[in-house]
Amino acid sequence: MSKTFQHLVSTAVPIAIENIDTDQIIPARFLKATTRDGFGENLFRDWRYESNNEPKKDFVLNNPIYKGEILVAGKNFGCGSSREHAAWAIGDYGFKVVISSFFADIFKNNALNNFILPIQVTDEFLDKIFSAIEKDPAAKLEVDLEKQTLKIAATGEEARFDINPYKKTCLINGYDDIDYLLSLRKEIESYEASREFNF
Amino acid sequence: MGKTLFDKIWDSHVVVSKAGFPDAVYINTHFIHEVTSPQAFDGLRKRGIPVFRTAKTRATADHNVPTIDQHLPIKEALSRKQVEMLTTNTKEFGVELYGLGHPYQGIVHVIGPELGITLPGMTIVCGDSHTSTHGAFGAIAFGIGTSEVEQVLATQCILQYRPKRMKIEVNGKLKKGVVSKDIILYIISKISASGATGYFVEYAGEAIRSLSMEARMTICNMSIEMGARGGLIAPDETTFEYIKGREFAPKGAEWDKALAYWKTLYTDADATFDEVLTFDAADIEPMITYGTNPGMGIGVTQHIPTLESMEEKEKPSFKKSLDYMGLEPGAGLLGKKVDYVFIGSCTNSRIEDLRMVADFVKGKKKADDVVVWIVPGSKQVEAQAKKEGIDKIFEAAGFSLRQPGCSACLGMNEDKVPAGMYCISTSNRNFEGRQGPNARTFLASPLSAAAAAITGKVTDVRELV
């Protein structure tokens, strides 16, 4: 997993399903690993494979036409369990960006903590992306984090996206939250000393 | 202007607040379990740093553990490894562990409250989304990812943006046969699985106030299922009564001091919320879900929505969901055959839940073709149930009381519902494959689940109480 993110031009993989929960992204029975690697193999496991491990032909990850480092999904992506394994699986598979018209809170944090950029667009723009890919699976999307823009290359249509400035700096420079919190050691200790009810 | 309860607690835990940065928020209690902690401990090792405040972290093994023969080594190699890893990690880093066989072991969200670790006014996190359960005590409690577990282990703080505040008021009185699980399934069905995303919810109103602590926990537990960061309920006499005398609760002069503080924990009359929703308890009937997210719920006598009633965009997901469930749009669920009944999980596995089920099944017999799993939330719940003879009532009805753990809530141990089978479950998630590959879940209250165990089908429990 790369520890920085600035700019990306890539084709995208579309999954036009709403409310994709983290149990679909990585089912619980694959959460037994004790490292962060290797989860990509089981990304969308039960949508991707039959119970005898045969790939399901109609699932988009098994369709060689669709590839790229961007995943585009329906509204409320990443709801359900807080498992960070979902973000690890997406990153390990090779996705760097996930686009949806709505993200579950915890998933968004988990993605950012793993240098995967969740981009929230309007329902209308999401539809435009889906139809651009439907028209041409080789359609490219361009993400510019500095400018906070997402462009559909073929049509030139562009959307601005929000990201909080702190996380943006982290992504661009490869910092993480722990580096920052560790630098607050003195403040944390004096907070502790000041509290009457520090249970 | 006055403050909401949420803001009172949040403000008193902010260590550093800098423009453009998320707040660094101090965490009073951090619960960890075997599934979401190994990579966090690894991270500490890589950075060469210790756990900053070992006494504020408590560990238990729950997600992977078998629910029979817990005295034997865990059969499944990967599960065993994860549980062993927790033992090694907690030992190495000096964290207290209530592991398998310990009298305090159990589902992390059941043991915190019952041990008196969870207290009003606290900030509580855990690498598990149902951490919101602890909000029932008037605490800010929410689930976090593994990178955040590492943050809290390393610094006892977490970086967070202040969420928006929502109040959900449930007024009036519940009808017979309707319990707290029905309230929360009803709310989620009204506002959808993402209806509270970005918010922290405070539950209020007469119907909430009159609930016991255990019933309040059921409500707060499922806050995440409507997308909320967490949910809380202002503490009151019911709360204080519950906490008093518990193992780790403050005692003597400490208790008096704590109590005086807890009594300041309420939303001021002139405080404002970003959003307020109001429901009437009398409108709620026993609830059941028919789909593959917890927002897809209906009153047990109602019908699944028709395809025509859906917006165009929602149709594909709706169809996919019903195909998975093997159900037709527009159909009713009453009388639908169920194969499994699961009574357990951090939503409904407390002693009160088991009492409710025992009361109902006493003198009745389970339907022949139904498999019933009753899984207590903790060792202490199990012991209490035995003390009260609840295990005997279950045996007479043809059930058995298993040993504590998450069990069929997520099927990480052997308790998996077979493909294609229908399970009525008191847990909190009906996602595809949640209870086992291709298993089909109906979420409902312990009372409705018990009724199905007796009749073998989806039943309106009001006809039996």
Ligand code: SF4
């Ligand atoms: S019982 Fe289920 S929801 Fe609760 S902590 Fe365990 S796995 Fe999570």
